[in-house]
Amino acid sequence: MISFVRGGVSFLNISMRVRFICYAFIFFLIFSLTAEGSQSIITLNYSPDMTVMEFDLLGISISVRQGSADLIEIRVNNRKKLNIIPRRKFECFSVPLEVGRNQINITAKKEDRIVDEVALDVFRRSDLVSKYEKPPAGFQKDYFHMKDRPQCAACHHVLEPTEADKNTIDIETFAAEISEYKAVVPSESTCYSCHRGMIAYQPFIHGPNFVWSCLSCHDPQAEPKYFIKYPDPELCYKCHVEQKQKRSTKKYFHAPFATNRCGICHNPHASESPYSLVEPTWLLCLTCHTEKGSGRHIVARYVSSNRHPTHGVPDPLRKGRELTCASCHNPHASDSPKFTTLGVESGFDMCMKCHIKVERQPLVPYQVP
Numbered sequence: 454m455i456s457f458v459r460g461g462v463s464f465l466n467i468s469m470r471v472r473f474i475c476y477a478f479i480f481f482l483i484f485s486l487t488a489e490g491s492q493s494i495i496t497l498n499y500s501p502d503m504t505v506m507e508f509d510l511l512g513i514s515i516s517v518r519q520g521s522a523d524l525i526e527i528r529v530n531n532r533k534k535l536n537i538i539p540r541r542k543f544e545c546f547s548v549p550l551e552v553g554r555n556q557i558n559i560t561a562k563k564e565d566r567i568v569d570e571v572a573l574d575v576f577r578r579s580d581l582v583s584k585y586e587k588p589p590a591g592f593q594k595d596y597f598h599m600k601d602r603p604q605c606a607a608c609h610h611v612l613e614p615t616e617a618d619k620n621t622i623d624i625e626t627f628a629a630e631i632s633e634y635k636a637v638v639p640s641e642s643t644c645y646s647c648h649r650g651m652i653a654y655q656p657f658i659h660g661p662n663f664v665w666s667c668l669s670c671h672d673p674q675a676e677p678k679y680f681i682k683y684p685d686p687e688l689c690y691k692c693h694v695e696q697k698q699k700r701s702t703k704k705y706f707h708a709p710f711a712t713n714r715c716g717i718c719h720n721p722h723a724s725e726s727p728y729s730l731v732e733p734t735w736l737l738c739l740t741c742h743t744e745k746g747s748g749r750h751i752v753a754r755y756v757s758s759n760r761h762p763t764h765g766v767p768d769p770l771r772k773g774r775e776l777t778c779a780s781c782h783n784p785h786a787s788d789s790p791k792f793t794t795l796g797v798e799s800g801f802d803m804c805m806k807c808h809i810k811v812e813r814q815p816l817v818p819y820q821v822p
């Protein structure tokens with residue numbers, strides 16, 4: 454009996470063990486398959502999830518397990534932005550960001566089949582659009598340069614500024630010496646290998662960045678490293694002395710200018726628009742003064758016509774430029790309360806700067822000379 458029970462026990466034990474081993478094996482199989490299928494092909498080295506950015510470009514670095522993917526697709530808010538054929542162990546790229554939330558999906562494919570995907574959520578802040586001024590809960594700025602990055606230093610040999618980064622500029626002579634500046638080799642800048650996308654492809658590059666003089670604004674000794682107190686007009690006035698002087702003589706200040714937020718309207722790096730504006734002038738002004746796009750406000754007081762062009766026609770006074778809000782208003786400050794330009798006292802005198810008075814028909818029709 455005892456031996457039977459014993460035998461029974463040991464029989465049971467064996468079958469349990471076999472089952473356990475079987476389960477364990479199946480478990481291992483499933484685990485290793487899913488691990489292979491969804492985890493280890495792409496490793497995100499940078500950037501972390503839920504970070505906050507100021508401008509329109511985020512640098513990303515991933516590792517791709519060799520031979521396990523033949524295409525990496527990058528989507529931002531479900532729009533395809535980049536395709537990469539992985540060749541190296543590290544793949545680095547930059548993705549354009551929209552204002553607000555950006556869901557970035559990085560998908561690895563092999564023979565058209567998805568083999569792995571990582572996603573990250575990035576918030577691009579904006580002073581211009583009030584609902585995007587503050588990041589949603591949970592998002593925070595990650596300071597890349599606050600940590601040692603031995604992993605990155607393996608290929609990006611220099612992570613600390615070198616002599617080549619110490620180019621300084623003189624705003625007085627900048628325009629005259631522009632041809633000399635063109636001789637600057639961007640790739641000599643430490644910042645170039647990772648940040649070139651920020652300025653290299655934009656038509657309007659802000660002066661200092663033309664010579665990769667990043668350190669004229671970003672101080673490597675600052676805490677956090679390279680930190681700039683933003684918005685800070687003193688930063689701008691360091692070079693734009695003339696702006697500071699102009700300001701001191703004016704009576705009326707435009708609200709966003711009065712609050713010292715140059716960065717609401719200007720991008721300190723580069724832009725699609727002249728004057729390094731974050732949007733072309735007309736769109737920029739309409740972000741806050743939506744109804745003025747109709748042009749109604751210009752003519753309402755003077756003529757029965759119900760609209761005046763505010764863009765899309767040549768500016769009669771500024772050759773080669775388009776008529777915009779800035780043709781009649783100084784975006785910064787002025788001696789008149791509505792910031793009208795052209796050095797006139799009344800709105801009516803202003804009309805006459807561009808229009809020829811027609812005999813006996815002083816107001817209608819207007820003709821532009």
Ligand code: HEC
Pocket residue numbers: 498499511512513514541542543544545546547602604605606607608609646647648649650
């Ligand atoms: C194995 C070498 C290697 C490593 C390691 C590496 N990079 Fe790169 N990285 C490159 C190369 C090469 C380029 C230039 C890419 C090109 O020419 O297409 C580059 C470019 C970049 C760019 C600019 C991409 C663009 O197109 O705008 C960023 C940002 C970047 N790297 C960040 C990083 C970060 C962050 C790390 C560390 C987590 C890192 N890299 C580690 C090789 C590497």
Ligand code: HEC
Pocket residue numbers: 499500510511512513595596597598599605606609611612613614618643644645646647648667668671677678679680
């Ligand atoms: C190894 C690549 C690499 C190099 C080289 C590099 N950066 Fe960065 N930097 C990054 C990445 C990645 C970020 C964070 C995401 C982004 O801005 O794309 C960043 C962020 C920053 C920031 C925002 C604050 C922060 O720490 O996140 C500043 C400012 C900055 N870099 C300035 C510079 C300047 C100036 C240089 C040259 C002296 C430089 N960087 C060189 C990769 C690099």
Ligand code: HEC
Pocket residue numbers: 505506507508509510644648651652661662665666667668669670671681683716721722
């Ligand atoms: C005229 C001043 C100025 C110059 C020159 C300048 N920057 Fe900046 N940069 C700023 C300001 C202002 C910010 C916003 C700081 C903030 O709010 O954290 C900034 C932010 C950044 C950021 C953070 C990006 C983000 O979206 O959060 C990076 C990266 C950066 N600068 C890189 C550079 C590089 C590289 C250069 C040289 C090509 C450069 N900067 C030259 C003023 C400047």
Ligand code: HEC
Pocket residue numbers: 622623624627628659660661669670686688689690691692693715716719721728729
């Ligand atoms: C290190 C010096 C320096 C600093 C700091 C600087 N700028 Fe500039 N900025 C320049 C130079 C140089 C030019 C090109 C001038 C030229 O072409 O004659 C320029 C041009 C501009 C222009 C275009 C002017 C034009 O007539 O086309 C604007 C707008 C501007 N800067 C705004 C700013 C703002 C806003 C800041 C602060 C965030 C700033 N700058 C900080 C040097 C600087």
Ligand code: HEC
Pocket residue numbers: 686689690693696707709710713714715716717718719728730734779784785
């Ligand atoms: C409300 C938006 C806005 C703000 C805020 C703003 N600017 Fe401007 N700025 C503009 C526009 C628009 C132009 C182009 C005007 C034109 O088309 O004639 C301009 C032109 C400039 C120019 C070149 C033309 C000139 O007037 O000499 C400089 C330099 C400049 N801004 C610097 C600054 C500085 C410095 C600050 C912060 C103290 C600032 N801006 C704040 C909208 C703005």
Ligand code: HEC
Pocket residue numbers: 580581707708709717718734737738739740741742778779782783784790791792
């Ligand atoms: C970030 C928002 C913002 C932007 C961008 C902006 N403004 Fe303004 N603007 C204001 C605020 C706020 C006031 C003050 C509130 C008021 O009096 O209506 C103001 C006032 C004005 C006034 C005087 C209004 C009055 O009744 O006294 C004029 C004119 C004006 N802005 C023109 C412009 C032009 C031209 C542009 C584009 C170059 C522009 N604004 C861009 C926010 C903005």
Ligand code: HEC
Pocket residue numbers: 735738739742745746750751761762763776777778779780781782791793799800803
């Ligand atoms: C052709 C000249 C001209 C253009 C272009 C123009 N404005 Fe005006 N704007 C005026 C005049 C004139 C006034 C009235 C000034 C006064 O009453 O002293 C005015 C007044 C304003 C006011 C004050 C509020 C009001 O209704 O009186 C704002 C804000 C304003 N303009 C914004 C804009 C914006 C934004 C644009 C571009 C979409 C623009 N303006 C284009 C001439 C112009």
Ligand code: HEC
Pocket residue numbers: 751752755756758759760761762766767768769770776780781800801803804805806807808819821
């Ligand atoms: C900076 C130059 C400028 C100023 C200042 C200006 N205008 Fe004009 N105006 C124009 C231009 C450009 C046109 C378009 C002409 C065309 O379409 O060929 C125009 C067109 C008009 C029209 C015809 C609109 C239509 O229905 O097509 C009227 C009316 C008019 N302006 C009235 C005024 C009045 C009133 C003022 C003063 C408050 C004024 N303008 C100030 C440049 C200006």
